[in-house]
Structure formats: structure tokens, C-alpha cells
Amino acid sequence: LQHLLGIDGLPKSIINHILDTASSFVSIGERELKKVPLMHGKSVFNLFFENSTRTRTTFEIAAKRLSADVINLNIAASSASKGESLLDTIDNLAAMHADMFVVRHATSGAPFLLAQHLNDTKQHHVHVVNAGDGRHEHPTQGLLDMYTIRHYKKDFSNLTVAIVGDVLHSRVARSDIHALTTLGAAEVRVIGPRTLLPGGLEQMGVRVFTNMNEGLKGVDVVIMLRLQNERMNGALLPSTQEYFKQYGLTPERLALAKPDAIVMHPGPMNRGVEIDSAVADGPQAVILSQVTFGIAVRMAVMSIVSGSNA
Ligand code: CP
Numbered sequence: 001l002q003h004l005l006g007i008d009g010l011p012k013s014i015i016n017h018i019l020d021t022a023s024s025f026v027s028i029g030e031r032e033l034k035k036v037p038l039m040h041g042k043s044v045f046n047l048f049f050e051n052s053t054r055t056r057t058t059f060e061i062a063a064k065r066l067s068a069d070v071i072n073l074n075i076a077a078s079s080a081s082k083g084e085s086l087l088d089t090i091d092n093l094a095a096m097h098a099d100m101f102v103v104r105h106a107t108s109g110a111p112f113l114l115a116q117h118l119n120d121t122k123q124h125h126v127h128v129v130n131a132g133d134g135r136h137e138h139p140t141q142g143l144l145d146m147y148t149i150r151h152y153k154k155d156f157s158n159l160t161v162a163i164v165g166d167v168l169h170s171r172v173a174r175s176d177i178h179a180l181t182t183l184g185a186a187e188v189r190v191i192g193p194r195t196l197l198p199g200g201l202e203q204m205g206v207r208v209f210t211n212m213n214e215g216l217k218g219v220d221v222v223i224m225l226r227l228q229n230e231r232m233n234g235a236l237l238p239s240t241q242e243y244f245k246q247y248g249l250t251p252e253r254l255a256l257a258k259p260d261a262i263v264m265h266p267g268p269m270n271r272g273v274e275i276d277s278a279v280a281d282g283p284q285a286v287i288l289s290q291v292t293f294g295i296a297v298r299m300a301v302m303s304i305v306s307g308s309n310a
Helices: 012-025 054-065 086-094 110-120 139-153 171-183 212-216 240-247 287-306
Strands: 043-048 069-073 100-105 127-133 160-164 187-191 207-209 221-224 262-264
Touching (some): 012 171, 043 054, 054 100, 054 127, 054 139, 086 100, 100 287, 110 127, 139 287, 160 171, 160 212, 171 221, 207 212, 262 287
Parallel strands (some): 043 100, 100 127, 160 187, 187 207
16 A cells, blocks of 8 residues: 555455554553654655644644654645645655655545656655545545444444435545445445435445435434535535534434444534534544544554555
């Protein structure tokens, strides 16, 4: 695995290897992470062309736990604002002996473009990890979601998982669907208004529901998604009250799922839009555990990718 660009096409064995490696970094007690020298002497460049709280910070913590040097490029203050192209930026940073680029970009495929360029220019020692590209994929979020589900539910083969909300614009939904179907979840459902569901979902192996109450019946895991207003290009949106009435996760709606169902959300949450605070802060929510698990999962991804010369 020279780069991690998406979960689509990753074999089950590699996904499980990443999850098992993440487990190996977690000390007994599950809140402590070992510091290991696996990336000592390597430089990780965080390139976030879109804003982030969780992903950027946990990548930085993870890289430091792996003993790497971390450089967070301030994109707004960089020469990208003077018109320097993405590939010129990459070449210049690679000339500073970058070993890994962690890239978030509004354009789907930007990390793939970088990886292709590095391969074309024979810079095979430099690795790219996708930290979210447009509406395409957010593979490390997908992996940390799988780690969270495995932690609480152990086995995927009996699980029904519902992904709820703005699937059309969600890179998290796409990565989660690929991961869940590859790991053999019994049933993957998506629930949302028809206008926020992309075509081709059935071909991806999921059941589609437009009625929230129907879709939530008997599920083991509920993954809530935010309305991605920044990707809607001024499209006519339902009012937030209307949306919450039809698709907001309230305690009454959650009661339709299995009594031991867990509630997940990649963040950032919009309380009162897709999720009620009583659920977000309730006993079934594992949302902050997802964030914590993200550190170990990103350690696993970076150590595996940086160890590859393929
Ligand atoms: N889940 C996620 O990607 O959050 P951030 O945008 O804060 O990184």
C-alpha cells in the first residue's frame, strides 16, 4: 500500500490489517497510545486545503506518536494564494525531503493526482494519504468508523448499519459503504430524502430508504451525516426545521433501532438539524470514541503506508 487514496478496491485483508495494527498501538485501558519509533526521521506534511478540526489534529498527534516530524502548511498563508499550482507546491515540498503528504482538498481526485504525479516523476519514496477529497472519499474516517463498530459490536456479519442524511455530498458515506460491504456487514442501509441520495446506491450493495422510521427499524448501528451545505452550490435546501422533522435523530426515532444500537457521527455535528442533543450526548452515542480511535487508526495507516516501497 504505497498511498491510501480510498477504500474502494481495498481488499478485506488490508482493511483488517489496518484495524489490527491500530489495536496494537492501544495500551491496556484504551485511552493511552504507545509512542513508537516507526517513523523516526520521516517528515509528514499536513496539507489541508479545506478546514478541519478532527482529521488534521489527529493526523498530527498520530504522526508525533510515530516519532515523525510534522509540518502543518498554512494553506491560506502559502504561495497557493499567489497562484502556485498544486503540483508545483508538492514538488517544492518534496524538495524539502517530505516523506508523506496528508491531503484534504475540495476537489475529488486531488490526492490521486498528487500520487500519480509522484509516481510519474519517480518519487516513489513519497506517500500520499487522502484526508478527504471533495465528495469522493474520506478513507481514514471510514477506517476509524470500522474500528469503532468492531470495538462495540465485534463481528460485522450479523450487523445492520444505517447511514442517514446527505449521502449525495458525503465522502464519509462513500468510504463507509465500501468498507462495510467489503467487511461483510449483513445489511447496509442508506436513509435520506431522494434529492440527497446519489444514483447507483443499489449497485453498491445497499438498501435505500426515504422514510426514516422504516429505515431505522431493528438496526445495530446508526451513522448520522451532516447536511454538506458547502457542496450544494446554492441548491434549494429544505429548511433546517423541515429537515429535522423528517430526518433528525431524536430519542423517539432511535427507539426504533435495536435497544443496544450505537450512534455515530463523523463530526462536525449540527445539533437540531440532523441530531438531537439528547441523542448526541446520550448513552448510545459513541461519537467522541470515534475521535479517540482515529488517532490509533491514523497511526496504523501512516506506519503501513510509509513502510511500503511498492
Ligand atoms: N470527520 C471529519 O473529517 O472532521 P473534520 O472536518 O473536523 O476533520
